[in-house]
Amino acid sequence: MSPSIRAGLRRRSTVRQTKQVQPPDPHPTGARPPEIPPELVPNHVALVMDGNGRWAKARGLPRTRGHERGEGALFDVVKGAIEIGVKTLSAYAFSTENWSRSPDEVRFLMGFNREVIHRRRDELDAMGVRVRWAGRRPRLWKSVISELEEAEERTRDNDVLTLQFCVNYGGRAEIADAVRALTKDVEAGKLRSDRIDEKVVARYLYQPDLPDVDLFVRSSGEQRTSNFMLWQSAYAEFVFLDTLFPDFDRRHLWEAIEIYARRDRRFGGAIPNEVSADLGAT
Numbered sequence: 071m072s073p074s075i076r077a078g079l080r081r082r083s084t085v086r087q088t089k090q091v092q093p094p095d096p097h098p099t100g101a102r103p104p105e106i107p108p109e110l111v112p113n114h115v116a117l118v119m120d121g122n123g124r125w126a127k128a129r130g131l132p133r134t135r136g137h138e139r140g141e142g143a144l145f146d147v148v149k150g151a152i153e154i155g156v157k158t159l160s161a162y163a164f165s166t167e168n169w170s171r172s173p174d175e176v177r178f179l180m181g182f183n184r185e186v187i188h189r190r191r192d193e194l195d196a197m198g199v200r201v202r203w204a205g206r207r208p209r210l211w212k213s214v215i216s217e218l219e220e221a222e223e224r225t226r227d228n229d230v231l232t233l234q235f236c237v238n239y240g241g242r243a244e245i246a247d248a249v250r251a252l253t254k255d256v257e258a259g260k261l262r263s264d265r266i267d268e269k270v271v272a273r274y275l276y277q278p279d280l281p282d283v284d285l286f287v288r289s290s291g292e293q294r295t296s297n298f299m300l301w302q303s304a305y306a307e308f309v310f311l312d313t314l315f316p317d318f319d320r321r322h323l324w325e326a327i328e329i330y331a332r333r334d335r336r337f338g339g340a341i342p343n344e345v346s347a348d349l350g351a352t
């Protein structure tokens with residue numbers, strides 16, 4: 071590494087250490103997050119942003135207008151996640167199944183995702199948000215990949231919140247890709263097949279360093295996973311809210327977290343039942 075490059079890295083490190091993080095703008099209503107003990111706030115929230123098309127249809131608008139309105143909804147949720155203490159938020163932006171939509175809508179979504187990431191990159195960086203991307207490269211526009219990778223690089227040292235954009239993503243596709251990569255390592259002698267367990271498989275996922283999902287939230291009233299983060303959500307709590315996503319904001323996230331905080335998470339364990347004294351005497 072040349073002296074000039076090392077000097078540049080030192081300067082970048084100094085900038086990062088002294089960077090002032092900008093707090094999120096307050097909600098227009100003045101709403102504040104509920105008082106929830108930090109240990110009951112989910113560490114990782116998965117968000118299915120559903121209902122954009124139905125929102126637009128109900129207003130006699132093209133589906134694309136619903137997607138445009140959804141941008142503001144997502145970024146208000148990001149701000150609410152920061153305010154309440156969520157550390158990772160995964161947003162389902164474009165699925166591997168969305169390619170089956172009309173060519174016009176697919177083209178719009180590709181361009182829209184690219185522009186949203188470019189337009190919001192500085193705002194996210196200022197708030198201390200780290201951007202990550204999960205998904206498949208094949209078929210995804212190179213310009214979208216470029217914007218995602220640029221955002222990842224620019225925000226790599228941020229630690230207030232990790233925002234994972236899931237673009238050209240599918241839960242089954244992720245597992246299949248993991249198995250394919252794992253099999254190659256077995257064939258190359260890098261991995262013994264008898265050593266494969268759940269922890270090994272997890273290392274081959276798209277973003278293996280991110281924690282499992284604690285809370286899975288879906289807007290619009292639909293109650294299904296739609297192939298989102300299947301492996302990571304094995305023990306997630308699911309909350310389905312009726313609000314269409316363009317009308318969603320941080321208050322809905324907080325509502326879901328309040329529901330989550332009341333849940334009893336046992337991860338397959340159980341507390342022994344108390345046995346009646348009368349039964350014990352028979």
